[in-house]
Amino acid sequence: MESRSFDSTPSDPLQEEASHLQYVLEQIRSQLTKDGTVLLEIDDQDDADEAQTADEVAETMVERLLRERLRNLRFAEREPYFGRLDFAETGRTEGEQLYIGKRGVDDPDTGDRLVLDWRAPAASMFYSFTGQGNEAAYEAPDGTISGTVLLKRNIMVRDGALQRVVDSYVEGQDDVPVTDEFLLYRLADNKDSRLRDIVSTIQAEQNDIIRAERNHAVVIQGVAGSGKTTVALHRLAYLLYQHQDRLRAERMVIFAPNSMFVDYISEVLPELGVGGIQQTTFANWALRVLDYEVGLVDQSHRLRDWFGMKDDGVRQNEYEEVHKKGTLGFMQQLEAFIRTFHTDMVPREDFTAFEGMTLPYATIAQWFTTEYGNYPLAQRRDRVLARVKRWMEISVKEAQVADKKALKRTGSAHYKAYEKRWPTLTPLGLYQTFLETVSDLTTNSIVKPKKRGARHEVQMEDLAPLLYIHLALKGVDPRDRFDHVVIDEAQDFSPFQLAVLKAHCPSQAFTILGDLSQSIHTYQGITDWRDFLDLFEEQARGYFQLDVSYRSTFEIIEFANRIIAGFRQFREAKPVFRSGEPVVIESVSWKERLEKAADKLHVLKQEANTVALLTRTEEDAHVYHQSCLEAGIDAHLIDAKQNTYLGGISILPIYLAKGLEFDAVMLVDVDTNHYDASALSAKLLYVGCTRALHKLCIQYTDTMSPLLHPEERESQGARVDEE
């Protein structure tokens, strides 16, 4: 990185950066030409010579690195850096200009660093330095480096052209901007249909999470729009960069709430230059680990029931069962049940291979409980039976009889009969037997197949217990071991699910993120982060809170906060001061509501890339979608089976919109029937409102939901507690 003294007269920032950019781009282009020529030579060589010697294999490694370098250089040619920090290390007379970019760029001939990768230790100061005083420090491999900051500058380069230069700190100048002008500029933009990286504007509190200890279980409680998902993805990119020798991308995993969300976040990691990280849902992963022994019951029915407006006492019992099956108490009950097999699995009988040759039960039981005691149950069973069989075969071999063949036939027949008396354990079989022993639970969630040979289907809450039994039977397959686990929307996870995942991640490195104010699946999730934190050692866990919402305008956040204020577990979101239009609330007649909604969507789409119409139920989403199609509006219906997010205009129930965001949002039917004064309705409306970046419109018929005017809500005796 360039060193220079800072007593020179400050020049015009734009001019200065334009000439620096020209210099850096020249360097990058010259490296691209050099590396490109080398690669062409390698390619020619490869074509001429197909068989590979050891040296040539090593060469392909070089080739791989070269290709990666070329990819980085091509990226850097378009957008070499986004920020500059002038830093003078204590005790040195010369300072350094650190240009920080998404990819680091070095000059291989001179060893000069042209651009510092955003994940490098020194780059941390760009994020942690907030202009309160001029001191800054970072952790280098050899210890803490401290010094003073002289300049912090945001630089926007697109397609190799300088677009914007904004100083957020200049030493000695008082007129430092109070708010981060560059951040506001970025936030005011319309978004496209995928989540994007935030490398150039990571905030100090987000930087702390990204760079938190590798082997810690980090729990993040963050209000809607505080950047939890984004931060978790950046954390993975950071960890992979910092610990390349210890972590492998293929052994890192992100659990997202549904397949559509996986698609929605799919571009962030590639943008950060990271590939190969698994992105999945808990259900998809669990079914695969269980080797598809069972299938999952179609979830749309349950979602429809839970988020519908009927108050059904019968269903209440079902939800209580769901909740119970997610607790650690239930896991312990299951554990005790499985333990009985440690003693009861071996048939209580001796094994007689043939007359005069008997292996006593006590010996077999000793092999099972002691000699193979450390293996998972199924392996113990297989090992003990293999040993019994071997014993039988040796006994036949050593027997002093004339007709060995006949003896062998007898021995084999006795062995087969004996083997059959051992129980064959499958996760599903064991689980069903276990459920029958638990007095307050039923096996209703397990659906028998309609056709012969087809699989049983189970509910979501059965997956963790099934995996737990699978673990007890077979242990963890090394291919299913993780180096790091990210759980998004973790408030909807159960402690049992987390405990099962913990068994698959020996380093206990977790990034767990969610928002208790958005816990709309209370029947299966948690109400206190302690339920998760307590699963980890005190010195190996961390809790972070993000209170600032970056997604929505000031008006939208204020409005959403009011809806949910007063309910337990509410965390008030603090808006970034980005002002927009007031929230619009419109009363429409029942007859006109579909037509008005279609008109409004049409207007909203003129200024937005993405627009959503959010309903309470999936049935309502179908009705609105149909009416939009009839009005000639190109809208996508999103239901629980959707795997991809298409952008444009989307029509969906609120519960499927969790985690997503749209430039403009329209909430329909916000009346007393659809949204009463309950905590669930409040959370749904809160989630719905906080999906909007710039514009929020609300439409209702008859009587407006009491949640929209809290004073009235209280006079109606609204519950300010969880259900």
Ligand SMILES: Nc1ncnc2c1ncn2[C@@H]1O[C@H](COP(=O)(O)OP(=O)(O)OP(=O)(O)O)[C@@H](O)[C@H]1O
């Ligand atoms: N430091 C930042 N700079 C620029 N944009 C940011 C920053 N932090 C968050 N954002 C933006 O805020 C929006 C919300 O981010 P994200 O979806 O990660 O939040 P979240 O906390 O997961 O939200 P939710 O709980 O509602 O799902 C995104 O558009 C993201 O790009």
